[in-house]
Amino acid sequence: MTSGNDSYADKQLKAQASALLNSLAPAGWLVAAEQPARNGAVRVTSPDSETRSIDVIPCDGLRPRDVVGLPDPTRPTVVAATWLSPRTRELLAARQIGYVDLSGNVYLSIDRPGLAIRAQGAQRNPSPEAAQGPNLRGPRAWALQRTLAEVLPPYGVTELAAAIKADAGYVSRLVGALSDELLIGRVGRGPIDKVDWEPLLRQMTSTYSLLNSNATTGWIASAGPEQFLKDVATQSEASFAITGSFAAAELTSVAPPEIAVVFVEDPELLASLTNLRPARNGGNVVTARPYDDLVFDRTWTRNGMTFASPAQVAVDCLTGPGRLPAQGEAMVEWLRTNAPTWQADSLTEQPGLP
Incomplete structure (x- = not known):
C-alpha cells in the first residue's frame, strides 16, 4: 500500500503525520521516520526498545467510496491526510486501517508492542473545497435522511420523492451523494436496497441540532x-x-x-x-x-x-x-x-x- 515515488507534498504529509503520532504517544514511546527511509514508513519504539514498522500512506481527498478500493493491509498501516471526514474515518477503522489527519483526528492500534492512540480533531473540514455535488443541508435533505433511516428498503427515488414531497431530480442527486458516502446501497440506478441507519443518523447530526x-x-x-x-x-x-x-x-x-x-x-x-x-x-x-x-x-x-x-x-x-x-x-x-x-x-x- 505504499508508493516509491512520493511527491514533495506527500513527503511533507507523512512527516507531519509522524510528528503528530509522536506527540500523542505515551511517555517513553518514540514514533519517528524509519531509517534508512523506506517509502515513508515510521518505526514505533516502546520504552523497553521493542519496535514495529508502520506504513504511512498519503491519501489526501480520500472519500468513503475510496476506502473500499484500498487493498487489505499486510502490516500495520495508517492513512495520512490533511482532513478525513467522520464517515471516512469510521470505514478505515472498520478495516483495521489507522488514520492521521492534520486537524488532529488520529487512530492507531497495534498489538506488538501494544500501543493504541485515539484523538479527535475537526469534525468539519477546516479548509473545504467548493462543493462538487448536492448539499446535504436543509429541511428536504434532512427529511430524506430521516425517512431512509426509519423505513426498511427497497424503494425507489420516485417513491421517496413522493413520500417527502420533494422534486424527484433533487432526491436523485441526494441519493447519489449518500451512496458515495456508503450510507445507502443500490445497484446502478435501481432501487435502494440497503441503508446503514446508524451512521446515517450521525450524519444528520452534522447539519441539524x-x-x-x-x-x-x-x-x-x-x-x-x-x-x-x-x-x-x-x-x-x-x-x-x-x-x-x-x-x-x-x-x-x-x-x-x-x-x-x-x-x-x-x-x-x-x-x-x-x-x-x-x-x-x-x-x-x-x-x-x-x-x-x-x-x-x-x-x-x-x-x-x-x-x-x-x-x-x-x-x-x-x-x-x-x-x-x-x-x-x-x-x-x-x-x-x-x-x-x-x-x-x-x-x-x-x-x-x-
Missing part, C-alpha cells in the same frame, strides 16, 4: 414538566410530539429528565392551553416549532402522550445541551438493540414498538 434548527422558546410550567406533559396529552387543539429526555426516558434510562421538549406548530396556543409562562432564562419546558413537518410522522403513543419517532428522539438528544448527548447515545443503543421493530416496513406504513 435540536435548539438551532428548530424555532425554540423557553417556558416555565408552574406545576413542573411532568404535569405539563399530562396537560398536553389532554389537549386536542394543538398537534404535538414530545422529544428530548422525557421521550428517551420512555425507552431507556440514563439520567432523570428535567426539561420537557415538545414539537408544536403553534407554541403560543399550546402555552395558553397549558398555562405556561415565558422564561427569560432557564425554564423547565421548551417548545419547538419544527424544522420540518416530518417530526409529526411515525410518532408513537404511550399513556395518552404522543412522542416523536425513536430516531428523531435520538438525533434530538445527540444534538441537545447538557445531559442530552448521553441520553442520545443510550437511545442509539436502544435503536441498535431493537432494530428493526422501530422501522416501518414501507413508506406508507407506521412502525411498531416493542
Whole structure:
C-alpha cells in the first residue's frame, strides 16, 4: 500500500503525520521516520526498545467510496491526510486501517508492542473545497435522511420523492451523494436496497441540532414538566410530539429528565392551553416549532402522550445541551438493540414498538 515515488507534498504529509503520532504517544514511546527511509514508513519504539514498522500512506481527498478500493493491509498501516471526514474515518477503522489527519483526528492500534492512540480533531473540514455535488443541508435533505433511516428498503427515488414531497431530480442527486458516502446501497440506478441507519443518523447530526434548527422558546410550567406533559396529552387543539429526555426516558434510562421538549406548530396556543409562562432564562419546558413537518410522522403513543419517532428522539438528544448527548447515545443503543421493530416496513406504513 505504499508508493516509491512520493511527491514533495506527500513527503511533507507523512512527516507531519509522524510528528503528530509522536506527540500523542505515551511517555517513553518514540514514533519517528524509519531509517534508512523506506517509502515513508515510521518505526514505533516502546520504552523497553521493542519496535514495529508502520506504513504511512498519503491519501489526501480520500472519500468513503475510496476506502473500499484500498487493498487489505499486510502490516500495520495508517492513512495520512490533511482532513478525513467522520464517515471516512469510521470505514478505515472498520478495516483495521489507522488514520492521521492534520486537524488532529488520529487512530492507531497495534498489538506488538501494544500501543493504541485515539484523538479527535475537526469534525468539519477546516479548509473545504467548493462543493462538487448536492448539499446535504436543509429541511428536504434532512427529511430524506430521516425517512431512509426509519423505513426498511427497497424503494425507489420516485417513491421517496413522493413520500417527502420533494422534486424527484433533487432526491436523485441526494441519493447519489449518500451512496458515495456508503450510507445507502443500490445497484446502478435501481432501487435502494440497503441503508446503514446508524451512521446515517450521525450524519444528520452534522447539519441539524435540536435548539438551532428548530424555532425554540423557553417556558416555565408552574406545576413542573411532568404535569405539563399530562396537560398536553389532554389537549386536542394543538398537534404535538414530545422529544428530548422525557421521550428517551420512555425507552431507556440514563439520567432523570428535567426539561420537557415538545414539537408544536403553534407554541403560543399550546402555552395558553397549558398555562405556561415565558422564561427569560432557564425554564423547565421548551417548545419547538419544527424544522420540518416530518417530526409529526411515525410518532408513537404511550399513556395518552404522543412522542416523536425513536430516531428523531435520538438525533434530538445527540444534538441537545447538557445531559442530552448521553441520553442520545443510550437511545442509539436502544435503536441498535431493537432494530428493526422501530422501522416501518414501507413508506406508507407506521412502525411498531416493542
